[in-house]
Amino acid sequence: AQSVTQLGSHVSVSEGALVLLRCNYSSSVPPYLFWYVQYPNQGLQLLLKYTTGATLVKGINGFEAEFKKSETSFHLTKPSAHMSDAAEYFCAVSDPRYSSASKIIFGSGTRLSIRP
Amino acid sequence: SQTIHQWPATLVQPVGSPLSLECTVEGTSNPNLYWYRQAAGRGLQLLFYSVGIGQISSEVPQNLSASRPQDRQFILSSKKLLLSDSGFYLCAQAQGPSYEQYFGPGTRLTVT
Numbered sequence: 001a002q003s004v005t006q007l008g009s010h011v012s013v014s015e016g017a018l019v020l021l022r023c024n025y026s027s028s029v030p031p032y033l034f035w036y037v038q039y040p041n042q043g044l045q046l047l048l049k050y051t052t053g054a055t056l057v058k059g060i061n062g063f064e065a066e067f068k069k070s071e072t073s074f075h076l077t078k079p080s081a082h083m084s085d086a087a088e089y090f091c092a093v094s095d096p097r098y099s100s101a102s103k104i105i106f107g108s109g110t111r112l113s114i115r116p
Numbered sequence: 117s118q119t120i121h122q123w124p125a126t127l128v129q130p131v132g133s134p135l136s137l138e139c140t141v142e143g144t145s146n147p148n149l150y151w152y153r154q155a156a157g158r159g160l161q162l163l164f165y166s167v168g169i170g171q172i173s174s175e176v177p178q179n180l181s182a183s184r185p186q187d188r189q190f191i192l193s194s195k196k197l198l199l200s201d202s203g204f205y206l207c208a209q210a211q212g213p214s215y216e217q218y219f220g221p222g223t224r225l226t227v228t
Contacts, residue, residue, distance in 0.1 A: 032214065032216075041222070042221060043206055043220050043221045045219070046217075046218065049216055051214055090159070094215040100167060101148055101173070102210035102213075102214075102216075102217065103162070103165065104215055104217060106159060
């Protein structure tokens with residue numbers, strides 16, 4: 001069965017430092033993978049997605065993620081953190097059992113804090 | 117581009133009262149629609165999804181129900197609210213084979 005594990009419920013980095021949010025998945029078939037960001041009291045916004053092709057995916061706000069099949073990982077990175085990056089981040093994987101319903105499975109989320 | 121509206125933005129209701137949350141989608145047709153709930157400090161819980169008018173699939177048995185009376189309208193209801201129904205309710209839509217879902221702004225429900 002598909003599942004998503006986000007390592008670290010809370011990550012804190014200094015402004016200007018590298019951001020690394022970890023996501024590992026399990027999937028019985030080639031997955032589609034997503035990262036979403038949620039600011040307080042708002043809906044989720046799609047940061048980036050991997051479907052097929054190039055394994056390094058670039059998203060909005062300077063974020064990128066690399067699909068590593070051998071490691072079953074899809075970690076999110078940003079070279080230099082900005083105060084505005086403080087938010088909750090969710091990794092998600094497609095559930096092929098429900099392809100017609102486009103169901104995806106979300107990780108439990110990682111709260112990113114930025115220190116001045 | 118598609119836009120998702122949720123109404124109301126915030127709601128405070130007493131235990132035992134009914135509930136109706138509305139989600140409407142613009143800029144697309146025949147989308148898949150979803151209701152999620154986020155309890156305080158928790159992740160996303162899928163409650164219902166719909167692949168078409170009148171077609172509702174329930175993920176979690178509870179005192180909530182959903183309906184899709186029109187192609188781009190999705191309603192979440194309850195006859196009697198429980199304290200445990202408090203949370204942030206999110207509507208989402210998806211279309212096509214790429215699975216990506218797009219979310220509305222959410223409704224904050226507090227049951228007192």
